[in-house]
Amino acid sequence: DSAAAGKDSGSSSLPELSLAHAAMEQYGHSLRVKETLHKAFWDSLKEQLSASPPDYTHVIQLLQEIKENILSLLLPRHSRLRNQIEEALDMELIRQEAEHGALDIPNLTMYILGTMAMLCAPVRDEEVQRLRGVTDPVQLLREIFRVLDLMKMDMVNFTIQSLRPHLQDHSIQYEQKKFQELLVKLPSDLDHTTEWLHKAAAEVSASSLSSPSHPEVHGSPAPLLLGAVSRSSATASPMSVLNQGYMNLLRWDTALSMPTEGSDLSLQTLLMDQVRLQEIQLQVNQLTIIAAVLLVSSSVCGSTLFSSPGFVDRLKRVTKALLEGLPHTRFQAALLDISNQVHQEVSESLLQLGYPAFTSDKSASLKGQIRSIAEEDNAVRSVIEQRIHSFLSLHLSPSAQNSRSLPKGLAPIQEELLEVGHRFGSVIHHNRQVYGPYYLAILKKVLLPEAEPEAGIDSF
16 A cells, blocks of 8 residues: 555656646747847848848837836936937937938937936946947847846836835834734743743853853853843843844754744744744854864865965865755765865865875874864864854844954855855844844843833833
8 A cells, every 4th residue: 555655646746747847848948939039130130230221120119119218217307318318219200310211320329328327327337338339230239228127127126225124114013913913822922932032141141150251142152041040140131132042043953942833942933034044054054064174174284285276265165065955964974075075175286286195194184173073062163163153143233244354264254154144134133123022021021020010121
């Protein structure tokens, strides 16, 4: 029966695979048809303009489309410019000039380019200027359409950027309303979220006791029992506790702190952001391994080899490829392959540069140190993880999200780390805006358990 079930299951998936394959073939066919039609159109335009006398049928159509595209870029206050464009690109006059063989395409395209230069974003100035050097009218018209498409996309992005604050405000209000409706149906209220913040408060308290000058947010705080928040925790700010809770989401044991929706340990206020946070955590874990591998390799190989052109990029590319899509639970197996690939890259680079090959002991040391990165108490990984978390903690404050000051040893992953930091900061900022009132109410009870409900803490 099980075999039959498996067979039926496999058979039932075949039509879906066939449909998917057919859809991809159809998509590819559509692209080829589109490319063929475009090429045929521009080839036809070239023939028309090369004829004697020239045939301006397609040119008139293109000028009409260009005019409409330019007008679509204007704002309501551009009424004077709109009138100028209507007059300069008077389609009736253009048709009459074409009929009498007096159509001045170079003059029209120069006016079009001048108008595009006035309307385009600064990032397009160079491209518009480059078009002034194109002498072939067919190629010029084709390029004008390409740049106009970019300008329209710029306008869309500008509009979205302008509306973003309003959209965000609406999103925050909508999520708060829906969450309040959900709270009515939740039997456990916000107990898991309270537990999460209680744990963060205990860690902040423990850190302040052990090191008063320690920063508010830590990557790897000392563990403490959930109920062990001492009196000194009352001196902790709500923001420091909440930030500690957010940083805890990046730890290797995040699965315990932020499990799947519907489980007993799920955090109600993080359900909407759970997927994004898990993606960020995976990226952080991968970057930790990459930076650790590069640091170990640098220590073993020495500065001469490590500073050779392209060497670091090759090691980084190899390591990243072997970690791609893997959960951190499979990093140990991945590091076995990474150690072998890194050793191979090192050996090839030494040969190319004319340096002596590693001894067997040095080769074993390189591979062994890379493989040991998988161990939870590995010193190199712990240091790198702490530095990455320290950098990401800066992004919890919106005013600090542009910080480019990287801790030592993270320069090879700077670009990726800045991107992760921006994503992490954006998710946390939005979560804090939506659920801030709920966090504040919980933290009043956690930090000031004996105070009156209205006393003490009013905001973050």
